[in-house]
Amino acid sequence: MKFEDIKTEKSSIRNKLRKISTINAAVILLLCWLLLFSTSMLFIKSYEKRNLELIANTLSTSLTAATVFEDSYDAKKKVVLLGSQGMFSAAKLVSSEQTVLVDWQDTTNDDSRFQRLLRQWIYAEPLTVNVTHEDAVVGTLTLSGTVTNVADFIEYSVIILSCSMIFVFIVSFLVSELLHRGILASFRNITSTIHYVIRSGDFSPRISGSSTKEFQVFSEDLNSLLAEMQTLKASLLRDNKSLAAKALKDPLTGLANRTAFISKLNQLLDQQLAQENFVLLFLDGDRFKSINDTWGHAAGDEVLQSIASRLSGLVTKSDLVARLGGDEFAILITSMTSEEELQQLTTRIETSITQKIAISAGVNITTSVTIGYAWSQHGDSVTSILERADMHMYKNKGITKVSG
Numbered sequence: 001m002k003f004e005d006i007k008t009e010k011s012s013i014r015n016k017l018r019k020i021s022t023i024n025a026a027v028i029l030l031l032c033w034l035l036l037f038s039t040s041m042l043f044i045k046s047y048e049k050r051n052l053e054l055i056a057n058t059l060s061t062s063l064t065a066a067t068v069f070e071d072s073y074d075a076k077k078k079v080v081l082l083g084s085q086g087m088f089s090a091a092k093l094v095s096s097e098q099t100v101l102v103d104w105q106d107t108t109n110d111d112s113r114f115q116r117l118l119r120q121w122i123y124a125e126p127l128t129v130n131v132t133h134e135d136a137v138v139g140t141l142t143l144s145g146t147v148t149n150v151a152d153f154i155e156y157s158v159i160i161l162s163c164s165m166i167f168v169f170i171v172s173f174l175v176s177e178l179l180h181r182g183i184l185a186s187f188r189n190i191t192s193t194i195h196y197v198i199r200s201g202d203f204s205p206r207i208s209g210s211s212t213k214e215f216q217v218f219s220e221d222l223n224s225l226l227a228e229m230q231t232l233k234a235s236l237l238r239d240n241k242s243l244a245a246k247a248l249k250d251p252l253t254g255l256a257n258r259t260a261f262i263s264k265l266n267q268l269l270d271q272q273l274a275q276e277n278f279v280l281l282f283l284d285g286d287r288f289k290s291i292n293d294t295w296g297h298a299a300g301d302e303v304l305q306s307i308a309s310r311l312s313g314l315v316t317k318s319d320l321v322a323r324l325g326g327d328e329f330a331i332l333i334t335s336m337t338s339e340e341e342l343q344q345l346t347t348r349i350e351t352s353i354t355q356k357i358a359i360s361a362g363v364n365i366t367t368s369v370t371i372g373y374a375w376s377q378h379g380d381s382v383t384s385i386l387e388r389a390d391m392h393m394y395k396n397k398g399i400t401k402v403s404g
């Protein structure tokens with residue numbers, strides 16, 4: 001799978017970090033919101049209940065005289081005075097004779113569903129206190145709490161609390177984005193280096209240090225891996241080069257081998273150098289077997305090495321001398337222009353090879369080669385030109401070779 005495909009299919013580390021910090025902040029803020037809200041509600045409940053008790057006790061004291069004298073008018077005045085200030089939503093004063101002196105209900109406020117639920121939760125049921133005179137109960141006062149002010153307070157609190165939480169959420173999101181930058185930069189530093197290495201095959205780049213411990217350790221590990229890969233690649237390249245060179249060289253003489261020779265010949269033919277005429281010389285040792293038989297195989301090897309070095313010395317750098325195998329050599333000459341020049345070269349070769357060869361056994365060996373050659377022709381193939389040179393060589397050796 002390509003990196004680009006992964007990029008489109010999977011979410012980025014930036015998005016993952018963003019998601020984690022967003023969920024984290026949202027959960028924490030929601031819990032904070034719930035905690036603050038429920039604590040405030042419990043506090044409000046206890047405060048409102050105590051407040052109603054206080055109002056009831058104060059009112060019952062001020063209603064004592066009116067209750068004793070069953071002065072309904074005065075009692076109602078006092079009740080309405082406080083009730084209309086929103087201290088309670090309903091009040092009922094009953095004397096000990098069971099006479100209802102006051103039965104007041106606040107009709108100005110129409111409770112919403114929320115307010116009804118709130119009142120039910122805070123007060124559960126109306127509060128009843130005794131009206132006493134000289135330690136005797138002269139009546140009972142029943143008050144129902146009001147939640148109008150509390151409901152407004154709760155609504156405002158919820159709005160302010162929610163806005164504060166949203167503000168904190170935004171700030172925490174921005175701060176986490178800022179903090180993630182360092183991590184993302186370290187991560188990008190690593191991935192961009194790795195992608196460069198993968199694309200270029202160049203193991204020389206190194207990942208720079210990171211302030212994050214784990215990234216630093218990871219970078220150091222990757223750097224040592226890259227260094228190892230670099231060394232390995234360099235040694236592989238060296239080995240490949242030397243193997244390739246070996247594969248094209250004759251191990252005994254150091255000349256090009258048959259493979260290298262055929263490849264060069266192919267190259268010349270492909271380049272249409274055939275039109276410019278090059279020459280292929282084919283050389284075969286004369287009675288080489290007898291050298292081996294007389295002086296031994298090692299001596300034969302030395303003779304072959306000596307022939308190789310003499311041939312190399314007789315041609316230019318642009319020519320190619322190869323050992324095709326056994327005592328067979330070939331030369332590709334691209335700098336030759338005339339038959340006369342060629343005859344001079346073959347004479348120089350024959351003269352050079354027939355010079356005595358001093359071998360390490362302390363004897364001088366004399367040998368010779370038979371040369372055949374072929375000029376390149378238009379439309380030549382490797383086989384056709386080799387065959388002509390081969391036939392020519394056999395002809396010069398005095399052997400008639402049946403072609404095919």
Ligand SMILES: Nc1nc2c(ncn2[C@@H]2O[C@H](COP(=O)(O)OP(=O)(O)OP(=O)(O)O)[C@@H](O)[C@H]2O)c(=O)[nH]1
Nearest residue numbers: 284285286287288289290292297298300301326327
């Ligand atoms: N010392 C040595 N001898 C080799 C090597 N490769 C082949 N030979 C020998 O070279 C000889 C080549 O013999 P031929 O080309 O068949 O015959 P020749 O004796 O040269 O006779 P003509 O070619 O007919 O003149 C054989 O005896 C091979 O064993 C080698 O690497 N080292």
